[in-house]
Amino acid sequence: MAKSPRNSTNFLPYGRQWIDEDDISAVAEVLRSDFLTTGPKVSEFENSIKETLGVEHVIACSSGTAALHCALLALGIGEGDAVIVPSVTFVATANAVRMCGAEVIFADVDVNSGLMEVPHFNEALKRSKGNVRAVIPVHLTGQCANMAEIKELADKANVKIISDACHALGAEYQNQLGSGAVGDCQFEEMSCFSFHPVKTIAMGEGGAIATNNDEYARLLRSFISHGAWQQGEEIVNEDLAFDSEGKINPWYHEFHRLGWNYRASDIHCALGLSQMNKLSAFVEKRRALADRYKENIAEIDGFVKAIDENKNCLSAWHLFPLLINFDEVKMDKAMLMHHLKDRGVGTQVHYIPVHLQPFYKDENQGLDFFGAETYYKKTLSFPLYPHMELEDVDYVVTNLKSLLS
Ligand SMILES: *Cc1c(COP(=O)(O)O)cnc(C)c1O
DSSP: OTTOOOOTTTOBOSOOOOOOHHHHHHHHHHHTSSOSBSSHHHHHHHHHHHHHHTOSEEEEESOHHHHHHHHHHHTTOOTTOEEEEESSSOHHHHHHHHHTTOEEEEEOOOTTTOOOOHHHHHHHHHHSOSOEEEEOOBOGGGOOOOHHHHHHHHHHTTOEEEEEOTTOTTOEEOGGGOSSBTTSSSSOSEEEEEOOTTSSSOOSSOEEEEESOHHHHHHHHHHTBTTBOOTTSOOSOHHHHBOTTSOBOTTOOOBOSOOOBOOOBHHHHHHHHHHHTTHHHHHHHHHHHHHHHHHHHGGGTTTEEEOOOOTTEEOOOSOEEEEEOTTSSSSOHHHHHHHHHHTTBOOBOSOOOGGGSGGGTTTOSSOOOHHHHHHHHHEEEEOOOTTOOHHHHHHHHHHHHHHHO
16 A cells, blocks of 8 residues: 555645635636736735734735845845844845845754754854844744744844744744734744745745834835835925926826835735635644644654644644654665655755855854754655645655665
8 A cells, every 4th residue: 555656646745836726717817807916916915914914014025035135125234234044944044134235144953943042043143243133033844933032132132033934824823922823023023924836825926024013014015116105205306296286296206215126916916815715724734734744753753753843833834844863774865865756755855054055155154053954964854735635644654664664
């Protein structure tokens, strides 16, 4: 049973989107409408995320990377500033800092969760030259670090928090962190999301920034749209802007700052909105699959274990990594990935620590991150996406067991 051959139609990738006919109709409807971009679907999509997170403002944008870039810009991060980023993350978290002309200071992470906790944050602060203005906790795999402690240290050090919640749409605080959605801006100035197809909901490409701060929201809307004047800002060139009766000229546009075209189109937002209706079902299924994995691997205790979970956070399980002690099993990671692939099981490594990437060699002047490097050596992400069945998990674990023992 366990070794039933799998092919391209029942191959289990490590993650994938779930698009239904109603998602397709939602997109087709926009294509037949008057607006392909910046139409009604953008604000409907933004409102849907706003409700889910319970925040004042959500700004949809073209990607998670754009979200991070704009959030840093809204804090005024630029040359001469430094931002702390955990080394175990997607490279875009660090790149966004460099896009602002600021310096990246990498932090180590917990060896069993991959999360930057307070000691790692504190060590990075101490290593800095005192110019740290922000820190970006990454809610790796869909859970968060202890955000209350991170906020306490950040406040003490006069450092602002932007959370990279690209993995964490649908995650919730519990126990000591109370209630609320992860990314609800009770601990951070802004939280950033991605809707790349492999994330919790799919937009094709897309992202969003959440905040409770009116000023940040105004700046964010300007940055995603060429630096354009926003409602609430003063008009500078009054001569050009107003007619003799003091009415604004119908053609008038004013640009107040350097901006980008990071807008999300109506086409993408229609898909995102349709997917938002399924968010809780998606997350529920992800949690059920993760539970099934945890039950199944309990038997191969010793050399395979699940990541440590923060009991104050109910994860959205964007990824399901297992930590495998490759020193004690009979094959290395590459060989295991090849064999699993032959049996129809896709896996991936999240992530190669960013401080080891050639582009960041200047930032890595002899960094010795035991947590990040050990987590990287052990971790392998296994298939997890809502369309999977619980029996698929059994199939994966049975094969993993037979390959390793
Ligand atoms: C996906 C991802 C991003 C970037 O999002 P895009 O939408 O692909 O630009 C940033 N950080 C993390 C942790 C991610 O997983």
